[in-house]
Amino acid sequence: MLTENTIDRDGQQKLYVQVYGSIKDKIERCQWPVSAQIPTEDELCITYGVSKATVRIAISNLVRDGYLRRQQGKGTFVASSMPHMGMAMRTIFTEDMFGEGVKAKKEVLVKGIKEPPEDIKEYLKAKDDIFYVFLKRLVDGEPAYVEESFIPLQVFPGVASEDISRASFYDLIQEKAVRKIFKVVQTIEITMLRGDIAAVLKRPEGSPALLLHRLLLGSNEIPIAYTRLTGIGGKYKIQTEFERVK
Amino acid sequence: MLTENTIDRDGQQKLYVQVYGSIKDKIERCQWPVSAQIPTEDELCITYGVSKATVRIAISNLVRDGYLRRQQGKGTFVASSMPHMGMAMRTIFTEDMFGEGVKAKKEVLVKGIKEPPEDIKEYLKAKDDIFYVFLKRLVDGEPAYVEESFIPLQVFPGVASEDISRASFYDLIQEKAVRKIFKVVQTIEITMLRGDIAAVLKRPEGSPALLLHRLLLGSNEIPIAYTRLTGIGGKYKIQTEFERVK
DNA sequence: TAGTGGTCTAGACCACGTG
DNA sequence: ACGTGGTCTAGACCACTAG
Known part of the structure; x- marks a missing residue:
């Protein structure tokens, strides 16, 4: 034509x-x-x-x-780049246990202002205080994964008084934070369990684990929050659904 | 309000x-x-x-x-279910190597009609012939991951004569297959390397690996194709970008 | 101030699904 | 045949960006 x-x-x-x-x-x-x-x-x-x-x-x-x-x-x-594997789809990323564990529960272990590691400081480009949450998720009483989140107080001043164990971090930000999420960049890889996390998950240090990084960005690519999720191998699975939107 | x-x-x-x-x-x-x-x-x-x-x-x-x-x-x-972590976003799932290996190359190892395993037969709900492709991807000369794809001939009659090593399977289907992709369900987990794959990837059998299943569905949830991707730990990473669409 | 995309109106007619 | 969502018109005015 x-x-x-x-x-x-x-x-x-x-x-x-x-x-x-x-x-x-x-x-x-x-x-x-x-x-x-x-x-x-x-x-x-x-x-x-x-x-x-x-x-x-x-x-x-x-x-x-x-x-x-x-x-x-x-x-x-x-637009600058052709969408290669890009699709306009409604995306649902669920963090689901193997076998659909019902009695899942989140348990906050650490919570408060904390100086983050250098790499995360880099990601967040934040100069002021950063709120830190460290929680573990239990399935059927067994620890399944740990989640570490970093969020600058600047973008979510009221974070300290929120019940983080109930809602997902994503929903909480979308609903109550100053900035809205416009982009998510997520990376999944295999690593060896870090010592402190191994202890929480009751696994030997160095055993293989699924590591998921997730950087939440606002408009103009401004970083909003960073979440890191470590799940043990064999038991943990990440499912993502993409559905075409009309 | x-x-x-x-x-x-x-x-x-x-x-x-x-x-x-x-x-x-x-x-x-x-x-x-x-x-x-x-x-x-x-x-x-x-x-x-x-x-x-x-x-x-x-x-x-x-x-x-x-x-x-x-x-x-x-x-x-x-709509029946509330979108929990659902977002209408343009999604780009890239399969990227650690360190952005430039000289990446796909190499087809097996190609042709094959009786698939029971679980995949189940997924595809197909009674007739299924085309099978087994390929490995090299980065800087080193094997990085293997990809197995199953696609019923019914939905993609001309698949045998396509150059699979060049384009992505997704693009190929979207462009030339009878049915279009409307939904993708993707699962990521850790497994131990299967013997035959271990040999191809030159890794010891049983070493930890990233396993990605991807089921491509058409309208009315009709299965179109199934892809399984096994990447070795430590070297392999999966990155996904979600960008909000106006 | 001029030019752009963004919103909005009050209609008309068409394509599809059901009785 | 009827009611639904889907397409389309020919305008009007607003909000944002830039010179």
Whole structure:
């Protein structure tokens, strides 16, 4: 299909799908190079002979799929990187035990202001006080994993008076913190159990464990909080569901 | 805030945000119970005194956030389960090596029709032939992980003639298979290396490894393909990025 | 101040699911 | 045939960004 600005009105294809395809085509052929500004919405209306609402649906879908980036008052731009394995999906990351342990319980072990390790200080780019929570999660009475969270008081002044063992840290932040979460970067790897954590989990030091880092970021990539989760091998599993959103 | 159907037109709050909040409120107070049909879009227009476009933005956002479910020709319904850690985000799951190995290369070891293990047969619910691919990925010449994929010929008849080593399996399916991917369920855990895989990865049998299962589903939860990825501990990391989509 | 994307209206007609 | 959500129009005005 050639890149034409013609819209087939008698055809079966929806108008906004045709506009979507035409714009996507131009991007993929680099007719509109990366980070270039594309024509304004009003111009596109004239080009394709459709109304603004139609153009906006097409553009919204292109933004959702990672092809474009919108900036109010400035314009619409070709997004920097093509979404490789990227998908606009509703994501559910659950931390679930093997075998669906029912009597799961969180138990806070340490809580308060603490000077964090250097690497975490780096991640959080925070100069002021950082709140620290260290908790373990029990399943059927057996320790299953430990969770360490670091959150600058600046972004969540009231954190000290929250019941952390009940809600998930994510929900708590989303509901009560100053900043909202816009991005999550999560890394999973295998490590050897650190001595102090091994003791809490009642496992020999150095036995293999699942280590999950999670950095929560606000708009403009500003760090909000950091969570580190260590689960013992064999018993612990992380399940993530991605569901396409319309 | 009480559940009222009043919209503040002089206020700062956008109309569709107010409508969003009011509906969300009704759902959370179980005034509209789970799986109940909510008023039609036209009715909501009258209730709130706004236009259809405004109501549709509010409802679209509620669908995106997992509160509602739309069915053309039937109506709009309260979604069955509240999204706990669910977010409508653009998701990028990358399989990245520790240290960003540049000279990464995929190498296909086995390829063809194969009778799959019972558990995978179960997942795929497929009665006919299943295509099997077994490949290893090298980073800087060293084996880093192996990947086993199972895909029924029914959903991807042309799979045998594709260059699997180049593209990702996900992209290939999305582009050329009969069915499109609508949902991904992914599980990560620690296991001991199986003998045959240990040999390929040049590691002792039984050493700890990262095991990632990934089930790709189409619309109506129909299984499309199954991928299993085994990476060695210490060297291998899985990074996932979640970015909120507007 | 000019130009952009963002919101909103008051309609119209279409496509789909059910009786 | 009817009611539902889905698409589409041709405007208007607002909010943000930049010169």
